[in-house]
Amino acid sequence: MSKTALVVGVGSALACALLWTGCSDFGVKPVAKAKEVQKPAAAFSLNGAVGQPMPGFSLKDANGQMVRPADYKGKVVLLDFWATWCGPCKIEIPWFIDMERQFKDQGFAVLGVSMDEDGWSAIKPYVQNMKMNYRILLGNDDVSTAYGGLDSLPTTLLIDRQGKIASVHVGVTMGKEEFKNAIVQLLNAPHDRASAVDSGSALALLTRPSAR
Protein backbone atom coordinates (compact mmCIF):
# COMPACT_ATOMS: atom_id res chain seq x y z
CA MET A 1 0.00 0.00 0.00
CA SER A 2 1.34 3.45 -0.91
CA LYS A 3 2.14 5.79 1.96
CA THR A 4 1.16 9.42 2.01
CA ALA A 5 2.37 12.36 4.07
CA LEU A 6 0.66 15.30 2.35
CA VAL A 7 -3.05 16.00 1.99
CA VAL A 8 -4.05 18.74 -0.44
CA GLY A 9 -7.34 20.56 -0.57
CA VAL A 10 -8.59 23.29 -2.85
CA GLY A 11 -12.17 23.64 -1.56
CA SER A 12 -13.76 21.80 -4.41
CA ALA A 13 -15.55 18.49 -4.33
CA LEU A 14 -14.33 17.75 -7.83
CA ALA A 15 -10.84 18.63 -6.78
CA CYS A 16 -11.20 16.26 -3.90
CA ALA A 17 -12.11 13.47 -6.29
CA LEU A 18 -8.85 14.05 -8.11
CA LEU A 19 -6.74 14.01 -5.03
CA TRP A 20 -4.43 11.14 -4.40
CA THR A 21 -5.84 10.50 -0.95
CA GLY A 22 -7.47 12.05 2.08
CA CYS A 23 -10.74 13.47 0.72
CA SER A 24 -12.50 12.49 3.92
CA ASP A 25 -10.09 14.66 5.93
CA PHE A 26 -11.83 17.73 4.54
CA GLY A 27 -15.41 16.48 5.06
CA VAL A 28 -15.99 16.72 1.31
CA LYS A 29 -17.29 13.75 -0.61
CA PRO A 30 -16.39 13.18 -4.26
CA VAL A 31 -19.11 14.14 -6.73
CA ALA A 32 -18.90 10.76 -8.36
CA LYS A 33 -17.52 7.69 -6.70
CA ALA A 34 -14.64 6.31 -8.71
CA LYS A 35 -14.87 2.70 -9.75
CA GLU A 36 -12.57 0.72 -7.52
CA VAL A 37 -9.87 -1.19 -9.30
CA GLN A 38 -8.55 -4.31 -7.67
CA LYS A 39 -4.79 -4.29 -7.76
CA PRO A 40 -3.13 -7.66 -8.05
CA ALA A 41 -1.61 -8.88 -4.79
CA ALA A 42 2.10 -8.07 -4.55
CA ALA A 43 4.27 -11.06 -5.34
CA PHE A 44 6.76 -10.09 -2.65
CA SER A 45 6.39 -8.22 0.60
CA LEU A 46 9.12 -7.01 2.92
CA ASN A 47 6.91 -8.15 5.78
CA GLY A 48 7.81 -11.76 6.37
CA ALA A 49 10.70 -11.59 3.91
CA VAL A 50 13.31 -12.87 6.34
CA GLY A 51 14.42 -16.34 5.30
CA GLN A 52 13.18 -15.87 1.73
CA PRO A 53 15.56 -15.91 -1.22
CA MET A 54 16.44 -12.40 -2.29
CA PRO A 55 14.30 -11.46 -5.31
CA GLY A 56 16.19 -11.44 -8.56
CA PHE A 57 17.07 -8.37 -10.57
CA SER A 58 19.18 -7.38 -13.51
CA LEU A 59 20.54 -3.85 -13.13
CA LYS A 60 23.42 -1.90 -14.62
CA ASP A 61 26.28 -0.45 -12.65
CA ALA A 62 28.07 2.83 -13.38
CA ASN A 63 30.23 1.11 -16.01
CA GLY A 64 27.25 -0.28 -17.85
CA GLN A 65 27.85 -3.80 -16.62
CA MET A 66 24.78 -5.90 -15.87
CA VAL A 67 24.64 -7.12 -12.27
CA ARG A 68 22.54 -9.93 -10.87
CA PRO A 69 22.24 -11.46 -7.38
CA ALA A 70 23.87 -14.67 -8.62
CA ASP A 71 27.07 -12.67 -9.11
CA TYR A 72 27.32 -12.45 -5.31
CA LYS A 73 26.53 -16.05 -4.38
CA GLY A 74 28.63 -17.09 -1.40
CA LYS A 75 29.00 -13.52 -0.18
CA VAL A 76 27.21 -11.59 2.53
CA VAL A 77 25.55 -8.64 0.85
CA LEU A 78 24.17 -5.40 2.21
CA LEU A 79 21.61 -4.33 -0.36
CA ASP A 80 20.70 -0.69 0.10
CA PHE A 81 17.95 1.08 -1.81
CA TRP A 82 18.63 4.83 -1.67
CA ALA A 83 18.42 8.08 -3.65
CA THR A 84 20.33 11.35 -3.89
CA TRP A 85 17.25 13.22 -2.66
CA CYS A 86 16.97 11.06 0.46
CA GLY A 87 18.33 12.96 3.45
CA PRO A 88 18.23 10.08 5.95
CA CYS A 89 20.12 7.90 3.44
CA LYS A 90 23.07 10.23 3.97
CA ILE A 91 23.33 9.07 7.56
CA GLU A 92 24.02 5.47 6.55
CA ILE A 93 26.18 5.93 3.45
CA PRO A 94 29.39 6.75 5.41
CA TRP A 95 28.77 3.64 7.53
CA PHE A 96 28.44 1.48 4.44
CA ILE A 97 31.64 2.96 3.00
CA ASP A 98 33.41 1.92 6.17
CA MET A 99 31.87 -1.56 6.17
CA GLU A 100 32.83 -2.16 2.53
CA ARG A 101 36.41 -1.26 3.37
CA GLN A 102 36.50 -3.32 6.58
CA PHE A 103 34.79 -6.51 5.44
CA LYS A 104 35.23 -6.86 1.67
CA ASP A 105 38.15 -9.27 2.05
CA GLN A 106 35.99 -11.56 4.16
CA GLY A 107 33.40 -12.11 1.43
CA PHE A 108 31.18 -9.08 1.99
CA ALA A 109 29.86 -6.51 -0.44
CA VAL A 110 27.63 -3.47 -0.30
CA LEU A 111 25.33 -2.95 -3.26
CA GLY A 112 23.68 0.46 -3.44
CA VAL A 113 20.65 0.60 -5.71
CA SER A 114 19.81 4.18 -6.53
CA MET A 115 16.17 4.94 -7.21
CA ASP A 116 16.94 8.33 -8.76
CA GLU A 117 14.61 9.01 -11.68
CA ASP A 118 17.19 11.40 -13.15
CA GLY A 119 19.63 8.51 -13.57
CA TRP A 120 23.40 8.60 -13.73
CA SER A 121 23.62 12.34 -14.37
CA ALA A 122 22.35 12.83 -10.80
CA ILE A 123 23.99 9.79 -9.26
CA LYS A 124 27.59 9.99 -10.47
CA PRO A 125 28.43 13.44 -9.03
CA TYR A 126 26.83 12.44 -5.74
CA VAL A 127 28.78 9.18 -5.56
CA GLN A 128 31.99 11.08 -6.25
CA ASN A 129 31.19 13.77 -3.69
CA MET A 130 30.32 11.23 -0.97
CA LYS A 131 33.35 9.07 -1.91
CA MET A 132 31.18 5.95 -2.15
CA ASN A 133 33.51 2.99 -2.59
CA TYR A 134 30.91 0.32 -3.26
CA ARG A 135 29.06 -0.77 -6.36
CA ILE A 136 26.14 1.42 -7.35
CA LEU A 137 23.33 0.14 -9.52
CA LEU A 138 20.59 2.13 -11.23
CA GLY A 139 17.21 0.93 -10.00
CA ASN A 140 13.98 0.80 -11.95
CA ASP A 141 10.28 0.03 -11.53
CA ASP A 142 10.92 -3.69 -11.95
CA VAL A 143 13.29 -3.93 -9.01
CA SER A 144 10.99 -1.76 -6.93
CA THR A 145 8.12 -4.16 -7.61
CA ALA A 146 10.36 -7.15 -6.99
CA TYR A 147 11.19 -5.78 -3.55
CA GLY A 148 7.65 -5.05 -2.50
CA GLY A 149 7.19 -1.55 -3.87
CA LEU A 150 9.83 0.29 -1.82
CA ASP A 151 7.41 2.61 -0.06
CA SER A 152 10.22 4.55 1.55
CA LEU A 153 13.96 4.98 1.49
CA PRO A 154 16.39 3.93 2.70
CA THR A 155 15.37 0.29 2.58
CA THR A 156 18.27 -1.96 3.49
CA LEU A 157 18.48 -5.73 3.40
CA LEU A 158 21.20 -8.00 4.74
CA ILE A 159 21.62 -11.11 2.61
CA ASP A 160 23.42 -14.22 3.83
CA ARG A 161 25.90 -16.30 1.86
CA GLN A 162 23.11 -18.54 0.58
CA GLY A 163 21.28 -15.59 -0.94
CA LYS A 164 18.58 -15.59 1.71
CA ILE A 165 17.28 -12.42 3.36
CA ALA A 166 18.62 -12.21 6.90
CA SER A 167 17.10 -8.88 7.91
CA VAL A 168 15.16 -5.93 6.50
CA HIS A 169 15.37 -2.32 7.64
CA VAL A 170 13.02 0.36 6.37
CA GLY A 171 14.33 3.77 7.31
CA VAL A 172 17.31 4.44 9.54
CA THR A 173 16.53 1.92 12.26
CA MET A 174 19.92 0.65 13.35
CA GLY A 175 23.14 2.31 14.38
CA LYS A 176 26.46 1.65 12.71
CA GLU A 177 27.69 -0.79 15.35
CA GLU A 178 24.47 -2.80 15.21
CA PHE A 179 24.87 -3.13 11.45
CA LYS A 180 28.48 -4.22 11.88
CA ASN A 181 27.55 -6.80 14.49
CA ALA A 182 24.89 -8.21 12.19
CA ILE A 183 27.36 -8.42 9.30
CA VAL A 184 29.98 -10.16 11.44
CA GLN A 185 27.36 -12.65 12.56
CA LEU A 186 26.52 -13.48 8.96
CA LEU A 187 30.16 -13.67 7.90
CA ASN A 188 30.85 -16.13 10.70
CA ALA A 189 27.76 -18.26 10.09
CA PRO A 190 28.36 -21.77 8.75
CA HIS A 191 28.48 -21.54 4.95
CA ASP A 192 26.01 -24.34 4.42
CA ARG A 193 23.18 -22.87 6.46
CA ALA A 194 20.97 -19.83 5.90
CA SER A 195 20.71 -17.58 8.91
CA ALA A 196 18.43 -14.85 10.17
CA VAL A 197 20.20 -12.23 12.24
CA ASP A 198 20.02 -13.11 15.93
CA SER A 199 17.82 -10.53 17.61
CA GLY A 200 19.95 -10.84 20.73
CA SER A 201 22.92 -9.27 19.02
CA ALA A 202 21.26 -6.94 16.54
CA LEU A 203 17.84 -5.90 15.46
CA ALA A 204 16.35 -8.61 13.31
CA LEU A 205 13.43 -9.22 11.04
CA LEU A 206 11.60 -6.18 9.77
CA THR A 207 12.37 -2.97 11.58
CA ARG A 208 11.11 0.49 10.77
CA PRO A 209 11.17 3.77 12.65
CA SER A 210 8.14 5.49 14.09
CA ALA A 211 7.62 9.10 12.94
CA ARG A 212 8.98 11.64 15.40
Next chain:
Amino acid sequence: MKAELQPGFHVNSNMPGDDYLIPIKLTWNKDPLEAEQVTYPKPQMEKLSFSPKPISVYTGSFEIGTRFKAPESAMPGMAFMNGKLRYQACNNKECLPPRTVDVRVTLDIQ
Protein backbone atom coordinates in the same frame (compact mmCIF):
# COMPACT_ATOMS: atom_id res chain seq x y z
CA MET B 1 -4.22 25.81 -2.16
CA LYS B 2 -4.00 24.37 1.31
CA ALA B 3 -1.83 21.40 2.20
CA GLU B 4 -1.48 19.46 5.43
CA LEU B 5 1.41 17.18 6.36
CA GLN B 6 1.27 14.24 8.69
CA PRO B 7 3.01 14.90 12.02
CA GLY B 8 6.73 14.28 11.87
CA PHE B 9 7.02 14.78 8.12
CA HIS B 10 8.34 17.74 6.18
CA VAL B 11 8.48 18.63 2.50
CA ASN B 12 11.28 20.65 0.98
CA SER B 13 10.34 24.25 0.31
CA ASN B 14 10.34 25.67 -3.20
CA MET B 15 13.97 26.69 -2.62
CA PRO B 16 15.55 23.97 -0.48
CA GLY B 17 19.11 25.27 -0.87
CA ASP B 18 20.55 21.88 -1.84
CA ASP B 19 20.73 20.75 -5.46
CA TYR B 20 19.88 17.17 -4.54
CA LEU B 21 16.65 17.98 -2.69
CA ILE B 22 13.41 17.97 -4.66
CA PRO B 23 11.60 21.30 -4.21
CA ILE B 24 7.86 21.64 -3.86
CA LYS B 25 6.43 23.02 -7.08
CA LEU B 26 2.93 24.05 -8.07
CA THR B 27 2.25 24.44 -11.78
CA TRP B 28 -0.93 25.19 -13.68
CA ASN B 29 -2.23 24.40 -17.15
CA LYS B 30 -2.25 27.31 -19.58
CA ASP B 31 -6.02 27.44 -20.10
CA PRO B 32 -8.51 28.94 -19.52
CA LEU B 33 -6.57 31.40 -17.33
CA GLU B 34 -2.95 32.36 -17.04
CA ALA B 35 -1.20 31.68 -13.72
CA GLU B 36 0.68 34.97 -13.30
CA GLN B 37 2.36 34.24 -10.01
CA VAL B 38 2.64 31.35 -7.57
CA THR B 39 3.40 32.51 -4.03
CA TYR B 40 4.94 30.04 -1.64
CA PRO B 41 4.78 30.52 2.13
CA LYS B 42 7.79 31.43 4.20
CA PRO B 43 9.66 28.20 5.00
CA GLN B 44 11.11 27.02 8.27
CA MET B 45 14.82 26.41 8.56
CA GLU B 46 15.07 23.07 10.29
CA LYS B 47 18.19 21.36 11.53
CA LEU B 48 17.87 17.64 10.82
CA SER B 49 20.15 14.78 11.78
CA PHE B 50 21.19 14.03 8.22
CA SER B 51 22.16 17.55 7.22
CA PRO B 52 25.15 19.55 8.51
CA LYS B 53 23.19 22.76 7.90
CA PRO B 54 19.51 23.63 8.38
CA ILE B 55 17.30 22.87 5.41
CA SER B 56 14.37 24.90 4.12
CA VAL B 57 11.12 22.99 4.68
CA TYR B 58 7.40 23.19 5.28
CA THR B 59 5.72 21.29 8.09
CA GLY B 60 2.19 21.06 9.39
CA SER B 61 -0.38 23.07 7.39
CA PHE B 62 0.55 25.64 4.78
CA GLU B 63 -0.96 27.42 1.82
CA ILE B 64 0.37 28.15 -1.65
CA GLY B 65 -1.26 31.10 -3.40
CA THR B 66 -1.71 31.69 -7.11
CA ARG B 67 -2.70 34.87 -8.92
CA PHE B 68 -4.60 34.10 -12.13
CA LYS B 69 -5.24 36.43 -15.05
CA ALA B 70 -8.20 36.04 -17.37
CA PRO B 71 -7.69 36.81 -21.07
CA GLU B 72 -9.97 39.39 -22.70
CA SER B 73 -11.78 36.59 -24.48
CA ALA B 74 -12.65 34.74 -21.26
CA MET B 75 -16.36 34.16 -20.74
CA PRO B 76 -17.78 35.21 -17.37
CA GLY B 77 -18.85 32.37 -15.14
CA MET B 78 -17.38 29.36 -13.41
CA ALA B 79 -14.08 27.97 -14.66
CA PHE B 80 -11.75 25.22 -13.57
CA MET B 81 -8.01 25.47 -13.50
CA ASN B 82 -6.08 22.22 -13.45
CA GLY B 83 -2.56 21.94 -12.18
CA LYS B 84 0.02 19.70 -10.61
CA LEU B 85 1.74 19.76 -7.25
CA ARG B 86 5.14 18.05 -7.07
CA TYR B 87 6.62 17.35 -3.65
CA GLN B 88 8.79 14.95 -1.71
CA ALA B 89 8.31 14.22 1.99
CA CYS B 90 10.63 12.85 4.67
CA ASN B 91 10.84 12.56 8.41
CA ASN B 92 14.19 12.34 10.17
CA LYS B 93 14.55 8.60 9.48
CA GLU B 94 12.95 7.84 6.12
CA CYS B 95 11.81 9.46 2.89
CA LEU B 96 8.75 8.79 0.80
CA PRO B 97 9.13 8.81 -2.99
CA PRO B 98 8.56 12.07 -4.84
CA ARG B 99 4.92 12.56 -5.79
CA THR B 100 3.02 14.57 -8.35
CA VAL B 101 -0.66 15.05 -7.60
CA ASP B 102 -3.37 16.66 -9.70
CA VAL B 103 -4.99 19.76 -8.26
CA ARG B 104 -7.96 21.80 -9.44
CA VAL B 105 -9.48 25.10 -8.42
CA THR B 106 -12.90 26.45 -9.22
CA LEU B 107 -12.91 30.14 -10.14
CA ASP B 108 -15.61 32.64 -10.85
CA ILE B 109 -14.66 34.81 -13.84
CA GLN B 110 -16.46 38.13 -13.67
